[in-house]
Amino acid sequence: xxxxxxxxxxxxxxxLSRRVMQMLVxxxxxxxxxAIFEDSSNFMERVRALPSIPDIIFLDVQIGPxxxxxxLQMLRSEPNYQDSIxxxxxxxxxxxxVEQLQxxxxxxxxGKPIIKEIFPDLLKKIMQGEAIWYVP
Amino acid sequence: MGFLLKGWNHLSITLKFGxxxxxxLISIIAIAAISYLGLETTNTETDNALESVAVQRSAxxxxxxxxxxxxxxxxxxxxxxxxxxxxxRSTYVQPAxxxxxxxxxVSQELKEQAxxxxxxxxxxxxxxxxxxxxxxxxQRSNITLFLESVGLVEDLYEADTxxxxxxxLNLGTLQQILENDENQHDRSNETLQLSARxxxxxxxxxxxxxxxxxxxxxxxAIEASEDFxxxxxxxxxxxxxxxxxxxxxxxxxxxxxxDNFDDLNxxxxxxxxxxxxxxxxxxxxxxxxxxxxxxxxxxxxxxxIGVAIAAILLAIxxxxxxxNSITRxxxxxxxxxxELQAGNLDARVNVRSNDEIGVLGNSFNQxxxxxxxxxxxxxxxxxxxxxxxxxxxxxxxxxxxxxxxxLLLPRVTELMTNAFNLYYASVYLYDDSSQTLQHQASxxxxxxxxxxxxxxxxxxxxxxxxxxxxxxxxxxxxxxxxSSDNFVQLDVLPDTKSEVTLPMMVGNELIGVLxxxxxxxxxxxxxxxxxxxxxxxxxxVTIRNAQLFAEAEKSRAEAEEANRVKxxxxxxxxxxxxxxxxxxxxxxxxxxxxxxxxxxxxxVDALSQAHGSGKHLLSLINDVLDLTKIEAGLMDFFIQQIDxxxxxxxxxxxxxxxxxxxxxxxxxxxxxxxLPITYGDxxxxxxxxxxxxxxxxxxxxxxxxxxxxxRQSDKVLFQVxxxxxxxxxxDQELIFESFKQAKHNLSESxxxxxxxxxxxxxxxxxxxxxxxxxxxxxxxxxxxxxxILSEExxxxxxxxxxxxxx
Numbered sequence: 001x002x003x004x005x006x007x008x009x010x011x012x013x014x015x016l017s018r019r020v021m022q023m024l025v026x027x028x029x030x031x032x033x034x035a036i037f038e039d040s041s042n043f044m045e046r047v048r049a050l051p052s053i054p055d056i057i058f059l060d061v062q063i064g065p066x067x068x069x070x071x072l073q074m075l076r077s078e079p080n081y082q083d084s085i086x087x088x089x090x091x092x093x094x095x096x097x098v099e100q101l102q103x104x105x106x107x108x109x110x111g112k113p114i115i116k117e118i119f120p121d122l123l124k125k126i127m128q129g130e131a132i133w134y135v136p
Numbered sequence: 137m138g139f140l141l142k143g144w145n146h147l148s149i150t151l152k153f154g155x156x157x158x159x160x161l162i163s164i165i166a167i168a169a170i171s172y173l174g175l176e177t178t179n180t181e182t183d184n185a186l187e188s189v190a191v192q193r194s195a196x197x198x199x200x201x202x203x204x205x206x207x208x209x210x211x212x213x214x215x216x217x218x219x220x221x222x223x224x225r226s227t228y229v230q231p232a233x234x235x236x237x238x239x240x241x242v243s244q245e246l247k248e249q250a251x252x253x254x255x256x257x258x259x260x261x262x263x264x265x266x267x268x269x270x271x272x273x274x275q276r277s278n279i280t281l282f283l284e285s286v287g288l289v290e291d292l293y294e295a296d297t298x299x300x301x302x303x304x305l306n307l308g309t310l311q312q313i314l315e316n317d318e319n320q321h322d323r324s325n326e327t328l329q330l331s332a333r334x335x336x337x338x339x340x341x342x343x344x345x346x347x348x349x350x351x352x353x354x355x356x357a358i359e360a361s362e363d364f365x366x367x368x369x370x371x372x373x374x375x376x377x378x379x380x381x382x383x384x385x386x387x388x389x390x391x392x393x394x395d396n397f398d399d400l401n402x403x404x405x406x407x408x409x410x411x412x413x414x415x416x417x418x419x420x421x422x423x424x425x426x427x428x429x430x431x432x433x434x435x436x437x438x439x440x441i442g443v444a445i446a447a448i449l450l451a452i453x454x455x456x457x458x459x460n461s462i463t464r465x466x467x468x469x470x471x472x473x474x475e476l477q478a479g480n481l482d483a484r485v486n487v488r489s490n491d492e493i494g495v496l497g498n499s500f501n502q503x504x505x506x507x508x509x510x511x512x513x514x515x516x517x518x519x520x521x522x523x524x525x526x527x528x529x530x531x532x533x534x535x536x537x538x539x540x541x542x543l544l545l546p547r548v549t550e551l552m553t554n555a556f557n558l559y560y561a562s563v564y565l566y567d568d569s570s571q572t573l574q575h576q577a578s579x580x581x582x583x584x585x586x587x588x589x590x591x592x593x594x595x596x597x598x599x600x601x602x603x604x605x606x607x608x609x610x611x612x613x614x615x616x617x618x619s620s621d622n623f624v625q626l627d628v629l630p631d632t633k634s635e636v637t638l639p640m641m642v643g644n645e646l647i648g649v650l651x652x653x654x655x656x657x658x659x660x661x662x663x664x665x666x667x668x669x670x671x672x673x674x675x676x677v678t679i680r681n682a683q684l685f686a687e688a689e690k691s692r693a694e695a696e697e698a699n700r701v702k703x704x705x706x707x708x709x710x711x712x713x714x715x716x717x718x719x720x721x722x723x724x725x726x727x728x729x730x731x732x733x734x735x736x737x738x739x740v741d742a743l744s745q746a747h748g749s750g751k752h753l754l755s756l757i758n759d760v761l762d763l764t765k766i767e768a769g770l771m772d773f774f775i776q777q778i779d780x781x782x783x784x785x786x787x788x789x790x791x792x793x794x795x796x797x798x799x800x801x802x803x804x805x806x807x808x809x810x811l812p813i814t815y816g817d818x819x820x821x822x823x824x825x826x827x828x829x830x831x832x833x834x835x836x837x838x839x840x841x842x843x844x845x846x847r848q849s850d851k852v853l854f855q856v857x858x859x860x861x862x863x864x865x866x867d868q869e870l871i872f873e874s875f876k877q878a879k880h881n882l883s884e885s886x887x888x889x890x891x892x893x894x895x896x897x898x899x900x901x902x903x904x905x906x907x908x909x910x911x912x913x914x915x916x917x918x919x920x921x922x923x924i925l926s927e928e929x930x931x932x933x934x935x936x937x938x939x940x941x942x
Contacts, residue, residue, distance in 0.1 A: 014715060014718075016716075016718065016719035017715070017718055017719070019719075020718055020719060020722040020723070023722065023726055023731065024722070027731060028726075028731055062711075091710070091711040091712075091714035091715045091718070092707065092710075092711050093710065093714070094703075094706070094707050094710060094761075095772050095774065096772070097707070099774075111714070112714045112715060112717070112718045113714055113717040113718035113720075113721045113722070113754065114718055114721075114722060115721070116721070116722055116725040116726075116729075117725075117793075135819070136714075136754060
């Protein structure tokens with residue numbers, strides 16, 4: 001990956017959350033490669049159809065038709081995405097939710113609401129391979 | 137003359153010896169009556185003796201169970217240091233509780249037997265209160281006390297490993313510094329080491345006292361000594377302090393356990409004499425019955441001897457006056473009477489004359505048969521009574537071991553039909569709100585389609601003896617169903633010939649009715665009822681227990697469900713609030729920070745307010761969630777190895793950010809560079825510092841905020857000091873309570889009032905403590921002391937927290 005401008009995929013059904021992410025990533029950080037899915041239908045086909053393999057994949061958890069865990073499973077079962085950085089981005093951040101995400105094999109968590117001041121720092125650490133489990 | 141003789145021979149014997157024979161007949165009738173009465177007395181006495189034996193057996197059983205429970209309890213305290221608390225718990229605690237439960241059951245039984253038995257007139261039982269007291273204390277206190285002690289032991293055991301390790305560590309420190317020394321402090325140290333080890337092994341108070349003396353001696357010696365520099369001296373004295381503290385902690389826990397155990401022994405001492413006295417009473421009563429039986433037998437014997445003598449006299453008279461045939465008959469009669477008297481109850485006289493000698497012989501034989509059947513009946517009754525008691529015991533035992541009401545009643549009815557050889561048995565339970573008796577279970581070895589009785593309901597006012605027994609709260613018997621107006625015939629039970637219904641009572645409360653039916657007439661005698669009524673009551677007690685148990689289960693399940701619903705609600709609420717906050721916080725930030733174009737100062741100011749309020753809402757959500765979890769016992773911790781340097785490094789960065797906007801507030805940090813690795817929940821520990829820090833920033837308009845962190849032997853002390861508005865002494869307790877803030881003169885209301893209670897909970901969950909030093913306008917210092925935990929200690933804390941969360 002290009003350390004300065006990573007290739008990001010974000011799957012999110014909440015329109016406002018998508019706009020927030022777009023602002024943070026494209027406008028404020030100035031990263032060009034941000035793909036956004038509004039749902040998880042035909043998920044793997046659409047992922048494979050992306051121009052390149054994403055460096056970081058942010059997944060909403062409560063989403064249909066496949067929830068975050070199912071998407072994680074699909075990604076992890078394909079060799080290309082076995083070692084991808086897959087971060088849960090969800091408002092379900094009770095401690096048992098976090099444990100469940102860890103057990104399922106997510107690489108990390110950025111809980112909602114996203115905090116603008118620290119998001120760039122979190123993203124940097126994630127790109128450096130740190131496991132981030134951030135609950136605001 | 138020949139004619140005369142012939143005429144004499146044909147004369148009725150009555151005319152010949154009318155007077156003599158009349159006397160003989162009367163005496164025989166009298167003797168039969170005496171014998172019958174005597175045997176009746178014997179009968180009653182035997183019943184009494186049997187009841188006394190049953191009382192005695194129960195009293196002994198109660199004693200034995202109590203002793204067993206005592207031994208198990210003692211063994212628990214002896215064995216747990218050797219085999220570990222978990223194993224000791226399963227080996228000794230469970231059986232001990234079961235035994236104590238048995239004591240209660242048996243003593244309840246005992247009470248019923250003793251009350252129903254007329255021969256037991258012990259003063260203990262007349263003093264009913266005392267017996268009730270014994271029952272209830274055995275039931276409640278023994279189990280509670282014992283479990284309390286076990287809990288203490290567990291705590292101690294848990295703490296003990298840590299305490300002992302600390303103690304040994306401290307002893308080692310002393311030894312290391314002092315061992316090459318030959319002065320006074322060395323000798324004191326030796327004494328201290330010996331008594332400390334003695335105390336660790338025995339836990340005895342005497343060892344503790346020796347330890348204290350040795351510690352004081354050593355202290356004096358060290359203080360007076362000139363061999364050490366100040367630092368070593370301080371270390372030595374600190375170590376001594378800790379030894380004193382730890383040994384006192386161990387002693388306290390030991391003595392609490394001992395106190396509880398003493399209470400248990402007291403209770404046993406109280407119950408033992410009562411049951412011993414009961415055994416003596418029962419012994420006396422059995423002895424009295426035995427003597428009564430002896431006496432009666434004497435009377436019967438004497439009467440029989442009377443018969444024999446009368447017959448011999450008659451024979452002498454007759455032999456001189458009568459011809460050979462009469463004489464022979466009389467002699468036979470005499471011999472048979474003697475045989476009978478010797479105990480051969482099969483002996484019968486063979487007299488075949490038509491005259492009164494024949495009548496006499498027949499009467500005599502009749503008397504012998506009556507006597508024989510009377511004695512046989514008596515034996516049968518004794519056997520039957522013994523069998524009934526055994527069955528009753530079996531049913532009670534069964535009832536005592538089954539707690540599930542759905543299993544209990546079918547089992548009871550089945551046992552009743554089998555044991556008493558009945559056509560049908562069933563249980564109806566009384567529902568007070570609808571005033572009905574509802575069929576619960578029935579059994580029959582013969583009748584079919586009993587399942588059609590399921591759901592059968594009888595109103596308490598209905599015809600029939602089931603409702604009658606419930607209404608009148610007394611036993612109702614139908615000896616012959618064909619001739620009874622009150623009998624209600626059920627289709628599935630065509631062969632019922634006799635029936636009894638027994639009310640099942642607990643105290644004055646009707647629990648239900650036991651309905652028993654037989655396919656013969658007159659099946660239920662008074663003797664049966666004497667066995668069945670206590671049995672019905674015992675089943676009632678068991679049903680009541682099972683009902684209470686089921687109710688408790690139900691409310692436990694309901695509480696669990698309520699908890700589950702509550703946490704689900706919390707999770708939903710959190711989710712539903714966080715999603716819109718994502719938009720609110722970020723869009724206000726984008727505009728305020730100029731990401732979407734230029735904004736003027738007023739706009740920045742307004743948006744900052746909106747943004748700040750959003751952040752406040754977020755912290756409120758977090759605090760409410762935390763506090764609700766704490767209160768519901770749902771707070772869970774993730775204990776792992778943590779690096780305090782890293783956490784405090786991050787806190788320092790946050791502190792800089794927080795004070796950035798307050799130009800009149802300066803920040804000072806004084807944090808040790810190599811704080812130790814310890815264990816804890818990283819997120820919660822960060823939350824502790826963040827809470828204290830944000831409080832300091834909030835309440836300080838100008839001045840200095842200082843963050844200190846220093847290692848102190850096995851603890852780390854953190855301080856957040858500010859020069860802000862301060863807290864009045866009377867408010868310093870209050871601030872650690874939910875939703876309470878100290879009064880302050882800051883114009884806006886800041887903070888949720890939840891932060892400090894949560895912080896305190898987190899600190900204490902990690903085994904630490906938090907306290908505040910402050911006064912109005914003098915600034916505030918929050919102190920947090922966290923122990924440095926080993927992996928093992930962390931595990932113990934984790935186990936404790938898990939247990940709390942469940």
